[in-house]
Amino acid sequence: MAAGNPFAIALELILERDPVLLGIVGLSLQVSLTAVAIAALLGLPLGAAIALFRFPGRGIAVAGLNALMGLPPVVAGLMVYLLLSRAGPLGSWGLLFTPTAMVIAQTLLVLPIIAALSRQVVEDLWEEYREQLQSLGSSRLRAIPTLLWDARFSLVTGVLAGFGRASAEVGAVLIVGGNIDGVTRVMTTAIALETSRGDLPLALALGIVLLLLVMLVNATAYLIGEQAKRRLG
Amino acid sequence: MNDLSRPDALLPLRVSALGFRHRGQSLLDGVEFTLGPVGRTILLGPNGAGKSLLMRLCHGLLTPTSGRIDWSLGGASVAFLRRRQAMVFQRPVLLRRGALANVRHALSLQGVGRAEGKRRAEDALERFGLSPLARRPARVLSGGEQQRLALARAWALRPEILFLDEPTSALDPAATKSVEDAVLDFHRAGTRVVMSTHDLGQARRLADDVLFLCGGRLLEQTPATTFFEQPQSPEAAAFLRGDLVW
Ligand SMILES: Nc1ncnc2c1ncn2[C@@H]1O[C@H](COP(=O)(O)OP(=O)(O)O)[C@@H](O)[C@H]1O
Ligand SMILES: [Mg+2]
Numbered sequence: 001m002a003a004g005n006p007f008a009i010a011l012e013l014i015l016e017r018d019p020v021l022l023g024i025v026g027l028s029l030q031v032s033l034t035a036v037a038i039a040a041l042l043g044l045p046l047g048a049a050i051a052l053f054r055f056p057g058r059g060i061a062v063a064g065l066n067a068l069m070g071l072p073p074v075v076a077g078l079m080v081y082l083l084l085s086r087a088g089p090l091g092s093w094g095l096l097f098t099p100t101a102m103v104i105a106q107t108l109l110v111l112p113i114i115a116a117l118s119r120q121v122v123e124d125l126w127e128e129y130r131e132q133l134q135s136l137g138s139s140r141l142r143a144i145p146t147l148l149w150d151a152r153f154s155l156v157t158g159v160l161a162g163f164g165r166a167s168a169e170v171g172a173v174l175i176v177g178g179n180i181d182g183v184t185r186v187m188t189t190a191i192a193l194e195t196s197r198g199d200l201p202l203a204l205a206l207g208i209v210l211l212l213l214v215m216l217v218n219a220t221a222y223l224i225g226e227q228a229k230r231r232l233g
Numbered sequence: 234m235n236d237l238s239r240p241d242a243l244l245p246l247r248v249s250a251l252g253f254r255h256r257g258q259s260l261l262d263g264v265e266f267t268l269g270p271v272g273r274t275i276l277l278g279p280n281g282a283g284k285s286l287l288m289r290l291c292h293g294l295l296t297p298t299s300g301r302i303d304w305s306l307g308g309a310s311v312a313f314l315r316r317r318q319a320m321v322f323q324r325p326v327l328l329r330r331g332a333l334a335n336v337r338h339a340l341s342l343q344g345v346g347r348a349e350g351k352r353r354a355e356d357a358l359e360r361f362g363l364s365p366l367a368r369r370p371a372r373v374l375s376g377g378e379q380q381r382l383a384l385a386r387a388w389a390l391r392p393e394i395l396f397l398d399e400p401t402s403a404l405d406p407a408a409t410k411s412v413e414d415a416v417l418d419f420h421r422a423g424t425r426v427v428m429s430t431h432d433l434g435q436a437r438r439l440a441d442d443v444l445f446l447c448g449g450r451l452l453e454q455t456p457a458t459t460f461f462e463q464p465q466s467p468e469a470a471a472f473l474r475g476d477l478v479w
Contacts, residue, residue, distance in 0.1 A: 131294050132326035136339045136390075137316050146338070150329045232329045232370045 009201035010208060021202065025209055028186040031099055031173070032166040035106035036114075040159050043111045047118025048144045052126060065119065068112035073105075077175030080105040084176065097178040102186070105172035110162035117158035121151045153228035160221040164214055241306050243317050243393045244270040244425055246291065251300035253286055253449075261286055264300070264451045266444060268394075268427065273420055275436045275457070276429035277469075278446035279477045284429040287446065288396045291427070292320050316343055319392035323399045325383030327371035332363055335371045336386045343390060357389035358382075361415065377408025384415045395419050397428040401435065413439060433473070437461055445469045447477070 013021050050061055082088050084096040084104075095101045125147050133143050148155065170188040177184035179193055187206045194203040251264040261283045268274060276284045289295045291302055293311040304314055328335050336354035345353065358364050361381045366374060371382060380400060387395055397416065401409040409432075416439055420426055430436055436443065440457035445466065452466040464470045471477050 129326050131289070132322065133342075134294055135292060135315065135320045135322075136386075137312065137342045139312075142342065146328065152329075232372055 006200040006204055010204035013201060013205040014208065018205070021205055021209075023182065024185055024187055024190050024206060027099065027184075028167060028188075028210075031102045031186060032106060032163060035103045035166050036110055036159060036163045038103070038107045039110040039114050039162060042107075043114030044118045044148055044155060045144060047115040047120075048122040048148055050115070051119045051123035052140045052143060052147075062119065065112050065116040069116050071109060071112065072171065073109055073169040074171030074175065076108045077105050077172035080108060080172070080176045096176060097180060097184060099177070099184060101176040102173045102184060105176045106166040106169070109169060109172055110166050113162045113165060114155075114158055117161075118148070118151075118155060121154045121158075122147045125151050153224055153232070156224050157221045160217050160224075164217050167217075168210065168214060242270065243304050243306060243314070244268060245305055246394070247301075247303045248291065249301045249303070251287075251290065251297050251302065253283075253290060253295065254298045259449060261290070261449045264446075266451060266454045268425065270425060271423070272441040273416065273426040273428065273439050274442050274444055275440035276427065276444050276446060277433075277436055277460075277472070279472060280431070282446040283449045284446055285398050287444075288320065288398055288427065288429065292318055292396050294320075316390075317393045318396065319387035319390050319394075320396040320398070321380070321383050321387055321400050323402055325379055327374075327379055327382060329370065329372055331368045332371050332374065332382050333358060333367040335382060336389050339386045340389055353389045357385040360388060360418070361385040362411075375408075377404050377411065380404060380408065380412055381415070384412065388415075388419070392424055394425040394427065397426070399429050399431065402431065409435070445472070447472070 047065075050058065050065070080101060081096065083090050084093065084101055085091055086096075095104070122144075126143065129143070129147065129150075133146065138146065168188065170192055173179075173184070173186055174189050174192070177186070177189065179185050179189040185193075187210045191203045191206050191210070194200070194206070246268040248264055248266050248268075251261060252259065253261040264287065276287065278284055286295070290297055293302075293315045306314075328338060330338070333354055336357055337350050340350035340353060341347075355364070355367070358367055361384060363378065363382060363385055366378060366382075371379065374382060384400075401412045404412065413435065416426055416428065426439075428439065430439075437457070440460070442454065442456050443460040444451060445453035445455070445460065445464070445468075447466075447468045453460060453464065453469055455465060459465075460469065461473065464473055468477065
């Protein structure tokens with residue numbers, strides 16, 4: 001490694017669009033965005049359904065969802081590892097240490113956040129809309145898309161929070177991905193490894209990119225919320 | 234709209250021995266009346282008399298704990314019956330989308346096809362002077378415009394009966410006037426109107442007959458002129474003098 005200020009080298013890596021750096025950032029985005037997309041596709045209607053329908057065990061489902069929001073990434077990683085390891089029930093699929101395994105683990109992490117938020121937001125909205133929608137002839141099932149659409153701005157904020165969580169976690173992707181160079185190495189695992197190996201410039205460069213990304217996500221969430229309040233009431 | 238010769242007409246509506254209890258408390262008790270196929274019925278009574286409750290029961294939003302609500306066509310499901318009615322609430326709930334889209338959404342809930350729905354929604358906005366606001370987000374409209382949009386939405390559904398629950402209580406005089414005009418439009422188009430209000434002037438302007446509720450009981454069903462000149466019950470007389478607390 002070249003001597004000199006690690007900050008300066010880090011900036012140079014970013015400005016020169018270092019291929020190793022770009023590869024890692026690209027894989028990070030690909031894994032986390034896919035996980036968030038799947039979690040949103042499943043979690044939004046799931047949360048809305050829990051909000052609208054009464055069924056035995058509903059209280060437990062709600063409490064469980066809320067508890068799972070705090071699921072530690074390493075535990076999520078461990079669960080998926082056990083599932084996908086050679087001896088595990090899905091071992092024959094050969095997914096362990098692939099980006100797919102990382103997507104599964106992150107989906108597991110993000111799904112409860114999105115579903116719990118969707119449940120809360122849709123339940124509040126249903127309280128406000130119920131009589132009007134029933135008067136107009138809407139069934140509960142038909143109300144789900146209506147309510148999700150009307151809650152879209154709150155929900156986007158939650159989905160972005162889910163993306164923040166996915167892209168910033170280390171534990172799950174490390175366990176199921178293995179941090180294999182060029183295959184499953186993402187920003188967070190690379191930062192952990194390069195720091196411990198003493199390659200501070202790359203770690204710093206990745207840290208800066210990650211920080212910018214997370215700030216961008218939060219700023220977007222904030223702006224969407226403000227915009228919605230002003231334009232749609 | 235109402236056509237008396239229709240074999241499957243919704244009206245008359247017969248309400249018999251209707252009661253509604255909540256947590257052991259009787260909120261409506263022994264309510265009996267019949268609504269014929271034409272006219273404007275105004276529901277009057279002090280605050281908490283059960284006016285809103287009665288309309289929500291008739292509209293099928295609540296289930297009575299005793300008694301019956303019989304529409305002329307028997308045996309139909311609540312959902313089916315409700316499709317032929319509409320209700321305008323004190324504070325309309327509008328969706329977070331454009332004015333036109335709100336009306337189209339209501340039509341699509343009732344299974345009206347896209348092209349037909351668009352045409353009917355545009356007609357309804359036009360009739361209530363809302364065409365220039367068609368793309369405006371419904372939630373940023375003024376209170377009066379929102380209520381007109383709720384009326385336009387009800388209009389597009391072509392209900393046989395329209396319930397209005399104190400539709401003008403939050404509105405200024407100009408907006409109130411436009412709601413009263415709309416009620417007349419519905420009436421002329423043959424829609425049965427049932428409306429509650431706490432504005433006696435408005436009741437006099439609009440009523441063909443009056444249902445007077447007090448403390449969860451129906452004390453009068455009287456033609457409007459009789460009600461305002463010679464109320465049959467002492468409670469109604471006190472109410473008209475302004476001696477009953479709202
Ligand atoms: N959903 C409800 N649950 C319990 N009590 C209710 C409910 N709705 C209305 N009430 C009660 O029923 C009574 C009649 O209410 P309401 O029909 O709103 O009166 P009005 O419209 O004549 O002012 C009131 O005492 C009110 O507190
Ligand atoms: Mg009321």
